[in-house]
Amino acid sequence: MSLFIYNSLSRQKEEFTPLHPGIATLYVCGPTVYGHAHLGHAKSYVSFDVVVKWLRHLGYTVKYIQNITDVGHLTDDADEGEDKIAKQARLEKTDPMEIAQYYTRSYYEDMDRLGVDRPNIAPTATGHIPEQIALIKKLMENGHAYEVNGNVYFSVSSFPDYGRLSGRTDQEAQQSGGRVASRSEKRHPADFALWKKAETGHLMKWDSPWSTGYPGWHAECSAMAMKYLGDTIDIHGGGMENKFPHHECEIAQSEAATGKPYVRYWMHNNMVTVNGTKMGKSLKNSVNLKDLFQTIPPIVIRFFILQSHYRSPLDFSETAIKASQSGLEKLQETWRALATAAPGSEELDTAGYEERFTDAMNDDFNTPIAISVLFDLARAVNTALNSKQGLSENSLEECKKIFESCGHDVLGIIETGNTESSQGKAAGKEMVDDIVSILLDVRKQARQNKDFALSDLIRDRLADSGVAIKDTKEGAEWSISENK
Template structure:
């Protein structure tokens, strides 16, 4: 089976063929950095992290670009309202650069804790003002854009393909424009801003051919994606809520400027709900990641997200998180048991489980089915290890390779050292040395029927985040997954 991707442009699964053999360019809309990351951000960036990981696992050289929006995203998500960064700067009585830098660092801290790989390139909107001005100039010159009183608008009527991604009709586009308070200076209510005139008090503004101003929100992604990935890119990702107007406007301005298809495969992740209700800051139910991480292992959140397909909604609840935490712990325990097993004479065919995992990932990155295959593998592995003959070295090696490929390299839900205690080889070595001594002391106590000492060691280690399990093969230990 070859990789198939659900293309929002066409609304169907399509075989994936990159523009250049062996290479993939992917652009994902990054965060607007005016607040701490929430679960909606986690859903999007964990989902696309797995997309990138699987493409690399499949042998592609991937160039991953994810922008940082630090100017131009207005409070109404259209052409009206206050810039979100500037508004936050005003509220915190500081300047926009400090706001953007502070929340950018915060964003990456949270993504790092969930194992989200950094993009190859993370361009800032404010760092690409010349490229954005050049794109606007090209659109004005070709007749696709016009200037009025220092504002520059894209003429939707000049681009017949407007609406092909979202399916919006001209009437719906006009109504959408009317709802956000259309400027009378627009030729058409559905025209959108490429460049905005800045008042003297505006905190972020740059010199341009049309006077002092700042770029529109939609402009930055076109300018930066084409700068780093070319005029036609393989994959563009983002939230489903961005299909209209943001991505529709990207298509219009990019294809009008270049006369070429802008994106070959559009991918959109679905939203997050909280106990069945749509999550949002205005509803005061947005789940802040930093708050979640005080009680829940970030990798348990990652595992929770991947148990839902990226195109499906994700419902956050205490029960769902508890189930994910328990499920992840079972996988960790099985992997640790495998790592501690000694070679026997039995055999296990791992290939069917690898094939099931691969087929699921090739089917539009179907992580829930891939995870189900991994659990079935773990169940079969435990059964094989329970048998008196155990598993021979080739079977143990193949099982370890599958755990590493699926759980570590692709899904990113298991650590390379299979535990969360210790941050490096030296730490791990010292921990294992200390645990060896404690396990020997406990074994000696049990042999002498000194169960009080045995239980004291067990309970003390559990309080420190280490669980001991007694099996027919002997005692084993593993790090608890709570934090």
């Protein structure tokens, strides 16, 4: 069976045929770095991590680009409001670039713990200002963009296909643009900003032919995707909430600039809910990954995410997490039993399990079905190992290969290293977490008692041991320095 991907553009599953044989190009919208990663980020990036791992498993050379948005993403999608990073910098009384750098490190730290592979290239918006200016120039030259008072806008009416990805009509786009006070200087309410003139006091700004300012949110992805992957890319991924306006704007500006199809397969992951309610900071139910990791092993979070299809919503609850933890432990127990079992005589036909796993993954990366295949195999293995005959040496090796290839290499949910060593490392990590938490509690009490000498001593001694402390409004946060 060939690989089939659900294409959000055509709204149907299509056989995957890359533009260049043997090479798969993939661009996924990365985070806007103004806060710690949450469960919604995990849902997206774990899902696309499995996409990358499966493509590589199939033998493709994958060129994977995931950007970092460190400027230009406004608090309103309709080109109004303020830059999210600048706003956070004001709240934390620091520089916007420090905010971006700090939360970028935090993001990668969390993704590493979730077993998410780093992209081949992780470009930043601030590192590609010339490319964005060049794209905007091209759009102005061919009549798709216009400048007013130092601001540059894309003319939606110049691109008849605007709305084909999201299914929004021109009238709906106008209404979306009118939800906030639209700039009167726009020719059309749905026109979107390519370049914004910086107001007095705006720190992150660059010179351009139109004004000293900064690029609009949408420009960065088109500029960076085409720089590293070419005018037409195979797969573009992101959250379902990015279909409109972000991805719709990407298509318009990219195809208007090149005259070529921008993306061949659009993939969108669904949202996360908490106890049935949409997750969001405004609802005060956003689930911070660092908080989750205090009580739940990251691999359990990864397993929990993959138990739902990437296009299905993921509902977070304590009951669901406990069930995931219990289920994952059963798979891990089977692996440990396989790893320590003595050869017997019973033969187990594993070909059917491999075929079913492959069929599931080739059917639009259906990880819930793929995981169910591993559970079926685990039950067969446990039955055989508990019998008098036991599994033959050949069957033991074949079962190990499936757990290693499918469970570890592709899904990233089975820890196949030295069992005793893995358990020891996990116990050691939990002990470090507990000790640092205790010290931070003591430090907090010292600060409340105005014993700043003791507070500083704890901070400095932790720093000497490789534990960095950052004080925030929500309390002290810590991370382990990479050079320790």
